[in-house]
Amino acid sequence: MILCDYLDDDVTDYFIQKLKYYTSDEKFYYRAKTMIGDYFGTLNLLPDGDEEFFMYLDRVKKKAEEVSSRSLVYEHIHMLDYTKGGELSKHNHSHAEMYTSLLYLNDAEGDTFFYIDEEKQYVSPSKGKLVCYPSHLDHGSNYSTTKKVLVSGYLDKAYLDM
Numbered sequence: 097m098i099l100c101d102y103l104d105d106d107v108t109d110y111f112i113q114k115l116k117y118y119t120s121d122e123k124f125y126y127r128a129k130t131m132i133g134d135y136f137g138t139l140n141l142l143p144d145g146d147e148e149f150f151m152y153l154d155r156v157k158k159k160a161e162e163v164s165s166r167s168l169v170y171e172h173i174h175m176l177d178y179t180k181g182g183e184l185s186k187h188n189h190s191h192a193e194m195y196t197s198l199l200y201l202n203d204a205e206g207d208t209f210f211y212i213d214e215e216k217q218y219v220s221p222s223k224g225k226l227v228c229y230p231s232h233l234d235h236g237s238n239y240s241t242t243k244k245v246l247v248s249g250y251l252d253k254a255y256l257d258m
Contacts, residue, residue, distance in 0.1 A: 098210055098217065098233070099163040102224045103156065108201045110152045111246050115175050115201070126174070133182030133239070138174045145173075156226065156248060160197040164228045168195060172249035178206065183239040186211070189231035193249035198227045206240025221245070 118124040118138050126139040145153065153173065161168050171193040176182075183206065189196050198208065200221040207218040208227065211234040219227050221243050229235070231249065 097229070098212070098219065099228045100219065101159055101163045101226050101228075103159055103199060103226055105224060107152055107155050108199065108224050110148075111175070111199070112201050112244065114149065115177055115244060118175060119177065130185045130187040130236070131176070131182055132185060133178070134180035135182030136177040136179070138176075141173045141175065142170060153248075156197065156199055156246065157250070159226050160195070160228050160248065160250065163226070164195060166195065167253035168250035169253050170248065171251050172247075174247050176243070176245045176247065178204075178240040178243040181239065181241045184208075184235075184237040186234050186236040188234050189249060193231045194252045195250040196229055196231045197248045197250070199246040199248070200225045200227075201244040201246060202242065204240055204243035206238045206243050208235060208237045210235045 119136050124138045126137050128137055131137055157168055157170065200223060202223050204221040207220050210217045210219070210229065237243070
């Protein structure tokens with residue numbers, strides 16, 4: 097099931113500013129094998145997060161917990177910037193996490209697609225839109241030169257407490 101809600105502009109504006117910082121330093125750059133094109137992607141940002149980063153990230157997590165009705169724990173956070181053009185081939189995150197959220201940092205072209213019961217469903221990126229889904233869902237995105245995304249991976253806290 098794909099769930100959507102919106103976050104305030106100050107959250108997306110903060111992460112747009114952070115993205116500018118990350119793109120200025122090669123140590124954050126990571127090229128995922130599912131990404132196609134000349135895009136920018138980061139490594140896991142959790143180890144480098146400061147107090148302000150986690151304050152804004154907690155707002156994203158709280159909204160993800162609201163829409164998913166689960167208590168979540170961060171597993172992985174990275175950012176993608178398709179400014180130079182890119183797309184995302186079909187994949188899932190089941191090997192790494194239980195739930196995933198995408199926070200679109202701007203209005204953009206290049207819908208994200210999900211395969212649900214063998215049928216393709218599309219989500220159009222718009223600033224502040226938070227999309228939450230189980231990590232086993234296959235998904236990808238169409239070509240874009242504008243999309244900027246914060247991707248959060250989570251584990252279910254109840255599962256960890258077992």
